Amino acid sequence: xxxxxxxxxxxxxxxxxxxxxxxxxxxxxxxxxxxxxxxxxxxxxxxxxxxxxxxxxxxxxxxxxxxxxxxxxxxxxxxxxxxxxxxxxxxxxxxxxxxxxxxxxxxxxxxxxxxxxxxxxxxxxxxxxxxxxxxxxxxxxxxxxxxxxxxxxxxxxxxxxxxxxxx
Numbered sequence: 069x070x071x072x073x074x075x076x077x078x079x080x081x082x083x084x085x086x087x088x089x090x091x092x093x094x095x096x097x098x099x100x101x102x103x104x105x106x107x108x109x110x111x112x113x114x115x116x117x118x119x120x121x122x123x124x125x126x127x128x129x130x131x132x133x134x135x136x137x138x139x140x141x142x143x144x145x146x147x148x149x150x151x152x153x154x155x156x157x158x159x160x161x162x163x164x165x166x167x168x169x170x171x172x173x174x175x176x177x178x179x180x181x182x183x184x185x186x187x188x189x190x191x192x193x194x195x196x197x198x199x200x201x202x203x204x205x206x207x208x209x210x211x212x213x214x215x216x217x218x219x220x221x222x223x224x225x226x227x228x229x230x231x232x233x234x235x
Contacts (some may be wrong), residue, residue: 069110069218069219069220070219071216071218072213072216072217072218074217075099075100076099077097077098077100078096078098078099078100078223079095079096079098079138079220080094080095080096080098080099080231081093081094081095081205081206082094082095082230083125083204083205083230084107084230084231084232085230087109087113088089088107090110090111090112090122090124091109091111091112092107092108092110092232093107093108093110093157093205094106094107094232094234095107095108095153096099096233100133102131102132103131103182104128104129104130105127105129105208105233105234106127106128106150106153107126107127107128107232107234108125108126108127108150108154109122109123109124109125109126109215110122110123110124110154110157112122112157112204115158115159116159116160117137117158117160118151118154118155118158121154121155121157121158123143123147123150123154124143125137125138125139125143125166125217126138126143126146126150126217127234129234131232132209135234141161143148151232152185152186152192153186153226155186155203156184156206156208157206159199159206159207161180161182161199161201161207163182164180164182165180165181166178166179166180166181166210167179167181167198169200169209169210170197171209171210171221171222171223172221172223172224173221173222173224173225176198176200176202176203176209177202179198179199179200179209179210180198180199180200180207181196181197181198182196182197182199183195183196183197183214184196184197185209187216193213193214193215193216193218194213194214194215195211195212195213195214195218195220196211196212197210197211197212198211203222203225204225204226204227208220208222209221209222210222225227
């Protein structure tokens with residue numbers, strides 16, 4: 069990723085476990101100031117509609133190593149902060165135009181192209197995104213900011229071997 073200040077960073081999504089029909093999804097964000105981790109137990113619902121997805125547990129580690137865990141009422145209270153990130157995992161590509169895309173991770177023919185709106189707490193950004201079914205979790209191959217000069221390119225992906233960095 070490159071933010072609107074031109075600063076590079078890496079974001080890694082991993083599925084690190086399964087529990088009662090929900091998946092532990094871990095998101096690492098690494099930049100020059102440190103690494104943060106969010107690990108959520110996410111029921112994916114029908115995968116097409118964010119309203120059918122449910123976060124059942126959430127753990128975070130800040131760049132100083134402090135680990136926090138949200139459960140029960142606190143989890144529901146904080147839902148608005150991370151709901152935008154969960155919405156980005158919905159996969160509904162029917163009827164979207166298709167276009168090839170080439171990134172470090174390879175050439176992807178027939179990517180689905182759409183405008184996406186991402187948010188995390190008060191942060192919000194609109195982008196054009198290219199997604200492909202061969203890419204696990206969200207399908208995201210590339211995004212280009214519309215309202216901010218940001219970019220995101222897939223550099224690698226896989227189907228096995230993910231391990232958690234949080235207990």
